[in-house]
Amino acid sequence: MAVHEPPSPPPPGGRWNPVPQYRRGGGAELRLTHADRDTAAETLRDAYASGQLDDDEFEERLDRALNAKFPSDLEPLLRDVATAGKAAAAVEGPRSGGDRLYAGAGHLAGYFTFLGPLLLLLTSRDISPFVRRHLTEALNYQITVAVASVVAMGLGFLILPLVVWGVMMLGWVFLPAIAAFTALLGGDMRYLFTWRPVRDDSESGS
Numbered sequence: 001m002a003v004h005e006p007p008s009p010p011p012p013g014g015r016w017n018p019v020p021q022y023r024r025g026g027g028a029e030l031r032l033t034h035a036d037r038d039t040a041a042e043t044l045r046d047a048y049a050s051g052q053l054d055d056d057e058f059e060e061r062l063d064r065a066l067n068a069k070f071p072s073d074l075e076p077l078l079r080d081v082a083t084a085g086k087a088a089a090a091v092e093g094p095r096s097g098g099d100r101l102y103a104g105a106g107h108l109a110g111y112f113t114f115l116g117p118l119l120l121l122l123t124s125r126d127i128s129p130f131v132r133r134h135l136t137e138a139l140n141y142q143i144t145v146a147v148a149s150v151v152a153m154g155l156g157f158l159i160l161p162l163v164v165w166g167v168m169m170l171g172w173v174f175l176p177a178i179a180a181f182t183a184l185l186g187g188d189m190r191y192l193f194t195w196r197p198v199r200d201d202s203e204s205g206s
Contacts, residue, residue: 029070040065040074047081049188051133095130095186102127103134103183107176114142134183136200138176141191143198145172
């Protein structure tokens, strides 16, 4: 029976180290465990959710992380996102209960089409970057669903567009609720396969 070696222990009061320490046996670097790869994948998913990685970068790095064999293989994949993510959290400061509730409401408002998150975004004043990021992401996702629905109706005589639209609508039933729950926990959410015509202030200023 295979025994999986645990990842590197976290520092006191900190998270698990996304890049395992170099474990050496007999002068050679020891190979990664499944737990090490899972920790690296979680770090990449957090970076993707916060907008540090685009779709192509995320997919490429995740594939390389899941197939990595040694800690040195993970370092170039995680060095920039792990540091930048901690810096962004420090700049934004703690996320209040009100911010988390408002951000979650933005995703749930998407069940009333894109007008829900759009109305919240237009009527909000002096909101935190965390809330604005969630409202913008919810709006972009609902715009994507609306545009895809119009295209599917126009191509209703074809089977494939209807199948794709059916899968998208299935995701529409669950994804906003998952995003709202993520926001309530203080996390970030990035919908997959989403057109993002609306950019938030922090993204346009960077």
